[in-house]
Amino acid sequence: MQPLSNMKRRFYLVGLILLFVILLPIVIFFADGYRYRSGSGFVQTGGIYISVPYSNANVYFDRTLYGRSSFLRRSFYIDNLTPGQYVIRVEQPGANTWERTLYVEPQLVTDTSALLVPLEFEMLKIITATSTATTTRTLTRTAFQDMQTVFSKPLATTTASSVAGLSVVLEKGNVYERRNQVNNILPPSNFCIRPSQCVSEIAIENGPDTAISAAYFGGGIIYAIKERGVFFSESDIRFAPVVVSLYPKKGADFRIIDDALIVKDEAAYYEILGL
Template sequence: MYSLSSKKRLWYRISLAVIFVIAAPLLILYASGYRLDDAFRLASTGGIYISAPQSGVEIYVDNELIRKTSAFQKNAFVQNLKPADYEIRVTKEDYQEWSKILSVFPETVTEAHSFLLRKEPVLVEVRSLVSAETDGDRATSTATTSIKQIKNPEYDIAIKLFEPIKTSTLKKATSTDIEKVSRKLSVLRDGDILRVTWLGNMDDIPGYFCRNEICKEEIIINPNSKIKHFDFFPGREDLIIMSLENGIYVSEIDDRSKQNVQKIVEGGGYDFRILEGDQIYIKKAKQIFVLNQA
């Protein structure tokens, strides 16, 4: 059996020790999230966290599919990203696309919350009269005028939402047609723009107000149209629903890149109101619809 000389054994040991001394710090730095940048310098990495509103959603980072959401996992976290700008796209069949350019900073997780509305809304008409023989309050396509009709209490509730607010009620309300407040967020209408400000502690300010730990006091939403009515979108404090001259739209507050704006319905003559922060009622002329958000 061939035996190494003592000199070769010593040389191998020294070589392995040198390799270990060089490699160990590099492995530690790699495990700690450091990578080589374009100038071959060590740079700390960051990450991106994207939440999606439903299952079956595809999330892309720079056109690379990184996650298809399920009923149990509706978000994506990508780590060890070099500091840079990344294009995020969130898509689902029959839904409008959400996209965002987000910056990644060293040792920081950049967070964003997507939203997807249907390309074609599901609107259920709320009739003023319903059949006395139906189980629910909403009329079906099989209802006929030969059946005894009674007043629909849901229609009466919905139509009252569109009545002008009395002055006495306005003084007591925390939200008005001019300003909407949800917890620590204030949205103030100033002409045909909306000014969004944070009223709470700066330590708790939403991430979309900030860039690399530098936060601004105000975000502007400018729909380039007359704003007839606006409110927080049900269940989301980062989305604003607006009734404009050409339809009803939803805009995100986040302006770290171009704000995503998605339509609910297009066309003139539409208005909306929200009942108890949950149900969206849409009115056109004397017709009332409820938006099916499922």
């Protein structure tokens, strides 16, 4: 086999250099998120990442079924999206529908995590007498008295989260989740109206009624309203966080005892299961 002549070698070298020079801007162009859109030309795109920590949940993107979660698939990534507003909805039998309005920005990924709250909760009355009823939970007299002691003390007005820098705050009859702004630490996505616009406080309950207790539980925040009872709320600045009434009775309060949600209604105590 004859070696290439010097002229052919120079020809191939120059051709490869020209090809590299031509393709490099195109590669950078696409790497920067530019895509062609009919009617708009080339635009920088973004994406949405959705965590769905449940099986058998349907995920909808702008009202169209996008996929179904399973034991092996708990997240979805939708890329090449034109900047703008999109609606994500997650549905699962037996749970409240979860829906979130998300903003996509150029070269950024908007992330969120679905929180599916059951439509119905199991409630066990806590007693000290021996009972075989499946609607009751029996405690020893000492454990029952210890529970009463816990309820006799007010909850702290500030409760820290397991996530560094976050806390739920009870202030002037209102409930907030706040974050400490720490350098070089990105804020959780639920504090961001859009990826480039974040806040340091989310109002969980900020109305005319009076909140008397608040704490983290079940992936969200439990709070008691003096006039309306006990509620569970998702914490998210974006529209629209899930809010569910757990025990709609005036004067009811709650405590988290040994990782269990206990509600007090006058002299009666109940454990709420399912969150």
